[in-house]
Amino acid sequence: MAEKKTEIAPLAARDDAMLESLFAAAKDAPAAQPSPDFMARMLAEAEALQPAAVELVAAHPPRSGPLMRLVGMLGGWPSVSGLTVATMAGVWIGVAAGPTMMQSDLGASLLVTTDETYLAALDASFAYLGN
Numbered sequence: 676m677a678e679k680k681t682e683i684a685p686l687a688a689r690d691d692a693m694l695e696s697l698f699a700a701a702k703d704a705p706a707a708q709p710s711p712d713f714m715a716r717m718l719a720e721a722e723a724l725q726p727a728a729v730e731l732v733a734a735h736p737p738r739s740g741p742l743m744r745l746v747g748m749l750g751g752w753p754s755v756s757g758l759t760v761a762t763m764a765g766v767w768i769g770v771a772a773g774p775t776m777m778q779s780d781l782g783a784s785l786l787v788t789t790d791e792t793y794l795a796a797l798d799a800s801f802a803y804l805g806n
Contacts, residue, residue, distance in 0.1 A: 709717075737743070749755050 746752060746755050749758065
């Protein structure tokens, strides 16, 4: 292990000396500036390659009927579609679970008035009994 460190140290010192000499030569050299002829040719070529301006066409104004205003108030179409899906899921669950719910303990507690009934104002006329 010690042999590797001794081998690297002379290389690093030699590389550092070479870099220092290159930096010193770069400091002494005059700053390289492109010739005015070269700059004129480069700018002419760059202007030739610039894309032409595209004529802008006015977009159609958005519709502003009552439905669109309602959709805008609700947060746009993504929000309205989420509300629609939630509503349809609620209707489906209500229709599909109606008879089953009335046969369970929860459905029976809604129909029977006892001290434990939370919705005491409901009677049989409000229940979906699906004969």
